Amino acid sequence: MPHGDGRLSHDIDPLDRSPQDACGVFGVWVRPDSAARAEVSKLAYYGLYALQHRGQESAGIAVSDGSRIVVFKDMGLVSQVFDESVLNTLRGHIAVGHCRYSTTGSPTWENAQPTFRSTEAGGLALAHNGNLINTPELAARLEPGVLTATTDTEVLTALLAAHGTAADGDPLAAARQILPDARGAYSLVFMDEQTLYAARDPEGVRPLVLGRLEDLGGWVVASETAALDIVGAAFVREIEPGELVAIDGQGVRSERFAEPRPKGCLFEYVYLARPDTAIAGRSVQATRVEVGRRLAREHPAEADLVIPTPESGTPAAIGYAEASGIPYGQGLVKNSYVGRTFIQPSQTIRQLGIRLKLNPLREAIAGKRLVVVDDSIVRGNTQRAIVAMLRDAGAAEVHVRISSPPVAWPCFYGIDFATRAELIAGNLSVEEIRDSIGADSLGYISLDALIAASRVPKDRLCRACFDGIYPIPVDEGARGKHLLEPSRS
Numbered sequence: 001m002p003h004g005d006g007r008l009s010h011d012i013d014p015l016d017r018s019p020q021d022a023c024g025v026f027g028v029w030v031r032p033d034s035a036a037r038a039e040v041s042k043l044a045y046y047g048l049y050a051l052q053h054r055g056q057e058s059a060g061i062a063v064s065d066g067s068r069i070v071v072f073k074d075m076g077l078v079s080q081v082f083d084e085s086v087l088n089t090l091r092g093h094i095a096v097g098h099c100r101y102s103t104t105g106s107p108t109w110e111n112a113q114p115t116f117r118s119t120e121a122g123g124l125a126l127a128h129n130g131n132l133i134n135t136p137e138l139a140a141r142l143e144p145g146v147l148t149a150t151t152d153t154e155v156l157t158a159l160l161a162a163h164g165t166a167a168d169g170d171p172l173a174a175a176r177q178i179l180p181d182a183r184g185a186y187s188l189v190f191m192d193e194q195t196l197y198a199a200r201d202p203e204g205v206r207p208l209v210l211g212r213l214e215d216l217g218g219w220v221v222a223s224e225t226a227a228l229d230i231v232g233a234a235f236v237r238e239i240e241p242g243e244l245v246a247i248d249g250q251g252v253r254s255e256r257f258a259e260p261r262p263k264g265c266l267f268e269y270v271y272l273a274r275p276d277t278a279i280a281g282r283s284v285q286a287t288r289v290e291v292g293r294r295l296a297r298e299h300p301a302e303a304d305l306v307i308p309t310p311e312s313g314t315p316a317a318i319g320y321a322e323a324s325g326i327p328y329g330q331g332l333v334k335n336s337y338v339g340r341t342f343i344q345p346s347q348t349i350r351q352l353g354i355r356l357k358l359n360p361l362r363e364a365i366a367g368k369r370l371v372v373v374d375d376s377i378v379r380g381n382t383q384r385a386i387v388a389m390l391r392d393a394g395a396a397e398v399h400v401r402i403s404s405p406p407v408a409w410p411c412f413y414g415i416d417f418a419t420r421a422e423l424i425a426g427n428l429s430v431e432e433i434r435d436s437i438g439a440d441s442l443g444y445i446s447l448d449a450l451i452a453a454s455r456v457p458k459d460r461l462c463r464a465c466f467d468g469i470y471p472i473p474v475d476e477g478a479r480g481k482h483l484l485e486p487s488r489s
Helices: 035-050 084-089 135-139 152-166 171-181 225-230 267-272 284-298 314-324 381-392 430-437 447-454
Strands: 023-029 058-064 069-075 094-100 115-118 123-132 184-191 196-200 209-213 218-222 234-238 243-248 251-256 305-308 332-334 358-360 369-374 397-402 441-444
Touching (some): 023 035, 035 084, 035 094, 035 218, 035 225, 058 123, 069 084, 094 184, 123 152, 135 152, 152 171, 152 184, 171 196, 171 243, 196 218, 218 225, 218 243, 284 397, 305 314, 314 369, 358 381, 369 381, 381 430
Parallel strands (some): 305 369, 369 397, 397 441
Antiparallel strands (some): 023 094, 058 069, 123 184, 184 196, 196 243, 209 218, 243 251, 332 358
């Protein structure tokens, strides 16, 4: 079956993918006697729809009716995998959902999530956002031939199922044993036939939030608050780093399996999270607009128009225009219907590929000095093509402003950043990057300004892709992709 390339908004060249997060996770529990029991799979569907930006390669939902777990998953977008007839067959009062982009393991059906394992007491379905860095060490604890997929999620599920069987089928007891030994980033939602569980690694690298379905007497766990909004759940709180939660007829029970060492991902604020999501009590949109204001103060430009690279650069461009006094406008039009494509361009037409997603408004930019605001530069190919396209459309000057510091180091915790050798900022100075992309000037926001805009203390953030300081020690030579087989990256 064909599978998607997982590229996001303004990414054009397959060799210059935008940053990809590992996954989006969603879990919901309602009372077994609730009227929403028949709708729980649809709640999961809409929750995953809200998290589609976190992974477009595969999607899946597991549902329990109290006596058995049924899992349906496939390659493709949420809307491609599920339709009304499929959702109507997934009946129960608990659901776990997942949308995936592979940062570990190959993009195959076997590696789609939720993963499922039988236990002594029944079954266990699990969905994972993040990336473990000691997968081989954990996999060595399993009997040969046990694994049927090649992801860290499969290893984690198999271990929890095996220990759950040894602990009379109790996933909580199994999680207490296994999770302290898992190193890396993991925000988990999992379930047995009766209970929904959630857990977050001690550093809390990837987001995870708890919401309340007031009218239904139910609970929701999701990667982002935007997913709570779309299903009508009220935000309660973030799942804390090192916290393990169980939700059933007794309510919400919480315990610590490790001491918290908060290191939330700073890049969530830059690109990964939806702008209508809140992190640490602050909307991502507000943070990105503030980043744009600070970017304007740090890197002013004499220009006639501020334009974003849609849509990831839009909030920062608004802030840049506000602080600089330069008018904000639309200079690039995005084709909203271009996303995942099965047909890759041949080498002879790849140079035209950027116009498939972005096209200039010539009358708006001809003769103008432009400030073009974008969220990041990874390899540089896309920015180079955008600058050239704007010049071809008549722009007098093109000044590029980036709302993150230079991405110079790979991510080991769930973002598919390349090795340092493949990152343009890992090899070139800012001035050399400016020359490479053909801009009249180039300015990146400083790390201190980005942190200040987030309003989260520096020591509670993972900034490794910007400064090379990894909160969970890793072997750079292994690229952080500790696999059972090579990944596509």
